Amino acid sequence: MSYETLPPQNFLGLDDEHSAYESSAALILPIPYEGTVSYGQGTREGPRAILEASRQVELYDRELDDEPALTYGIHTLPALAPVVSGPAGMVDAIAACAEEQLRSGKLLVGLGGEHTVSAGMARAVQAVHGDFVLVQIDAHSDLRDEYEGSPYSHASVARRVFDQGMAIVQFGIRSICREEIDLIRAEPERIHVWFAEDVHAGGHLPQLAELVRGKKVFLTIDLDGFDPSLVGATGTPEPNGLSWNQGLEIIRTVTREAQVVAIDCVELAPLPGQHASDFLAAKLVYKAISLTLANRG
Template identity: 45%
Template sequence: MKLLHALPPFNFCGIESMDFGQCKAVVLPVPYDSTTSYNPGTRNGPHAIIQASRNMELYDEELGFTPAEMGIFTLEELEPSMKSPEDTIARVEEAVAEILESGKFPVVFGGEHSISLGAVRAVNEHFEDVSVLHLDAHADCRDEYEGTKYSHACVARRFSEICPVVQLGIRSLSAGEADFLKKSGAVKTFFMHELRKEGFEQTIDNAISSLSDRVYISFDIDAMDPSAVPATGTPEPGGFLWNEALQVLRKVCEQKEVIGFDLVELSPIPGMSASDFLAAKLAYKFIGYKFKQSE
């Protein structure tokens, strides 16, 4: 009797043999959505991204090589704390710090956006001269939301208390956030309407030139247009299209030293895997851009 081939292992890209010592990138899944305020389900995001990635072709036709061969190791899911967002953020910080201390590149899958604060704290402690590139539909600059300063709606405000922040693609914010952004010297925001009005490439170049030499990228999947990714907690029309998002990631990797990356806020829709696959492919393309520069 001839048996069917078993499915590839359950890790990012379905890599048959992972060697932590030889890998360059380490994937940290964080299934957490405690402060989600509209459509819940981002806790299922990491699993959906990994599941979709097992069905990707791993050769990158644009780059002409197979990024998975650079070495990608997937850790077990980080167990969130049930006590408070602060506790989960602290756990993420500790886990990312361990990845950095091992000389590896952290790739964090959420989960809601609040988890990114832990990663930013870790890279800022590990490196000097760090800035954050925050791609998002929402400004996430509230000082407090629904009784906590550690909501997903406050994460960029918390970033700005650590290091400079450049926001790209923003198209939704409160009046209070708009006032904060006008007064803040730590957050520079490039709104999506500016990208459309003033020219995409020029605005992207201006945003990247505003960053320091070392950059952490925090990518909320709702930065994408809902026509490309409907599976997110609070979808906003008018977002990035696929090739536009790739252009941003490619240019940042070419011009800056990227020191960490997260992809958050995927909220999978049962029976609709296109968003999951796009998220997986986006993360994989980013890894390719990052390590193409170091070949």
């Protein structure tokens, strides 16, 4: 009697041939961390939901006329265990793991978890690649020096990258505090912000291209950067967010003009029985990987 087995629990459900570590150009690192969330809960389930939804994503990409996962290979690493001592310890663990993987020369893609995970990713990117530009899709600037007593809050991740001396380019911002506005105004050479209404008005892509051209980029995608009509399963949804096409145009511009060395996708808080957000996240991650690797040549 014949039988079938379910696809492996890895990104896109790839078989062994196309998900082996040695032959894969991209690495998926699930980071199911949730320690400083301040409103909705559930981001610790984000990586699992993205991996499950990714098994329903078609591998063929019409834009690229290719099945990039089969061309380049994508390996899924074991999920990083949460550190119970607190967010500072978790950031240290993420940085150590991410640095080890980045030294392989492969594209590293983190799946959060809350946005705090990006602080560890950013530290590793600098350790391996030196200076980089943070390109951030987000509803929030995350530029507070600390939030609720923690400098490693999800609301402070961009501030930690700023403290590393890096330039920051943000899109879709529509919820911000006075402290963040003051920093943005004081640092126009290093912090560039296109609020949601600026993206809707257009004209931002040529300036983005100029800012990142020829540079190394860490692309961080907080899913609440998209409108809640597209991604309702996030802890802090904000109205008037980006559309799917607006998000893709930002990613296309960055991957065409810069060398993207790391990506993460964070803040998915999956809702039972509502899979649209999970699927969007999975398809977006695959698209970002595909465009990055295709532009690497």
